[in-house]
Amino acid sequence: MLRRDLVQGGLGLSGIAFLSSLGLRPSQAASAPRTAPEAGPFDGSTVQHLAQKMATEPYQAPNTTLPSAIAHMTWDDFRGVNYRPDQALWHDQKLGFQAQFFPRGFLYPAKVDMFEVADGKAAPVPYTPDLFNYDNPKLKVPDNLGYSGLRILSPINKPDVFEEFCVFLGASYFRAVAKGQVYGLSARGLAIGTGDPKGEEFARFSAFWLVRPPAGQNSLVVYALLDSQSVTGAFKFTITPGNETVFDVESSLFPRVDITEPGIATLTGMFYFDANNRNKVNDWRPAAHDSEGLSMWTGSGAQLWRPLNDPAALQFSAFQDSSPHGFGLMQRKRAFFDYQDVALQYEKRPSLWIEPIGDWGQGAVDLVEIPSPNEVNDNIVSFWRPKDKLAAKGQYNFTYRMHWGWDNPQPTQLGRIVDTRIGNSDDHSGLEIVLDIVGDAVKTLPADAKPHAQLSASAGKISAVVVEPNPATGGQRIMFTLEPGDAKLIELSGVLMNDQTPLSETWLYRWTP
Known part of the structure; x- marks a missing residue:
């Protein structure tokens, strides 16, 4: 199963590295009664009240039992079952949005409840096997299986042409694109224990409510119910x-138990290689990644840039x-020639910026x-982790804005690092590191300016520092040599300065052999 097959199939990966262990694990629903979504009156507090009540009840794993004909679906089988466009929700209502739904099977055996909300009432989205087209007729079974996820369509690129721009599929994963883009990184409703050697817990969206939009409205409201062993959420x-x-x-x-390793506003993507780790890869392309770096703007106003890596160890x-x-x-590199991949179009992958609304207090970007x-x-995950645990029987509210697009939506006066290049020094005793910086702050320097690099390393030795203009980019270039010695891990930082004034964001990098 190749990444280009998945991407061209319209799904992207939907966190396949994590979901392979989740979706294929057999589980049976418990027989005890439980609170479940129902048809009936609906308002803005319905899902929150439902999640709050469910948090007082024992967790029940979803029933993932499927009829034998589809129990062992392959990827090709799954992508060969397609929702009929003429049956899309709101297809004939001249609204700005439509919704289609995914079948159960492959990595997505659990049923996800779907509701439409109109005039203050929630009603189940009907299911019949006739709503799908089947490449393999044997996969059409009469059982009332329901759905595993949904995709949302809108005329995002051409007027009156509805195209998929958003999908919710697998655990609490979802992804979106802006105009002119193709799928890349994903987001998650919540991460629990990511990076913990003991393993990760995957909360899942178990139900969705799609609010029918008024004609002419350019926004769609979707409610989702989250559930897992440790927590429920609205x-x-x-x-x-x-x-x-x-x-x-x-x-x-609403935690059922104490959660010591939560991940809020979780982002998940792929980084394989770029000029900072090319020596590990024999590939015909210059780079391959959904995202090339983690950008952070701190509460104190610092702007940080951490290039990503595919490390030898976690x-x-x-x-x-x-x-x-x-x-x-x-994703800062936006030219085809940065990747040279006609099929995967990495230059069109979205960046995803998280803008917290309100005071999130103390914590860390992990x-x-x-x-x-x-x-x-x-293989890349980033999220906000609050300093304090999410305590059992509490309620924790997080509001934020997600910007899926071409760049950070907030303007900056600082130069930005657009390239981190690392290779062996001439004598192979150390590493040559090159940083390219662009932006108005470095493009319009006074003639008498003498920019210099402020560099530091937690181990090893930095030498041969050079700062010079780069006529090809209209910016500045920092070059230096790092001699690691016996170090197995070195934390590096650097910033371009003019006297005591920063000209660039702060570059952070973790070097490992």
Whole structure:
């Protein structure tokens, strides 16, 4: 199963590196009665009240038993079962949105309840096998199976042409694109224990409510119910597609037990290689990744840039902060020639910036980098981890805005690092590191300016530092040599300065052999 097959199939990966262990694990629903979504009156508090009640009850795993004809679906089988476009929700109502649904099977055996909300009432989205087209007729079974996820369509690129721009599929994963983009990284409603050697718990969206939009409205409201062994949650997504696709997220979490390793506003993507780790890969392309770096704007106003890596061993980094202004996994290289991949179009993958709304208090932006032998696996995870645990029987509210687009939506006066290049020094005793910086702050320097690099390393030795203009980019270039010595891990930082004034964001990098 190749990444290009998955991407061209319209699904992307949907966190396949993590879901393979989740979706294929057999589980049976408990027989005890439980609170479950029902048809009936619906308002903005319905899902929150439902999640709060469920948190007082024992967790019940979803029933993943499927008829034998589809119990062992392959990827090809799954993508050969397609919702009929003429049966899409709101297809004939001349609204700005339509919804289609995914079948159960493959990595997605659990049923997800789907409701439409209209005139203050929730009604189940009907299911019959006739709603799908089947490449293999043997996969059409009469059972009332229901759905595993949904995709949302809108005229995002051409007027009156409905195209998929958002999908919710697998655990609490979802992804979106802006105008002119293709799928790349994913988001998650909640992460629990990511990077913990004991393993990760996967909360799942078990139900969705799609609010029928009035004619002419450019936003769609979707409610979602989260459930897992440790927590329940209520989410409200107000989704606005366009040149930048924006999700306004209101979430309430109700832990069943203490959660010491929560991940809020979780981002998941893939980084295989770029110029900072090319020596590990024999590939015809210059780079391959969904995202190339983690950008962070701290509560104190610092702007940080951490290039990503595919490490030899699991790496976990935590960037302490208080009341963060934002963070995100960003794709800064935007030219075809940066990747040379006609099929996968990495230059069109979205960046995703998280803008906290309100004071999130103390915590850290965490980054998990997981070794991967190829570009099939989603091996990068980043999220906000509050300083204090989420205590059992409490309620925790997090509101934030998600910007799926081409860049950070907030303007900056600082130069940005657009390239980190690492290779052996001439005598192979150390590493040559090159940073390219662009932006108005470095493009319009006074003639008498003497920019210099402020560099530091937690181990090893830095030498041969050079700062010079780069006529090709209109910016500045920092070059230096790092001699690691016997070090197995070195934390590096650097910033371009003019006297005592920063000209660039701060570059952070973790070097490992």
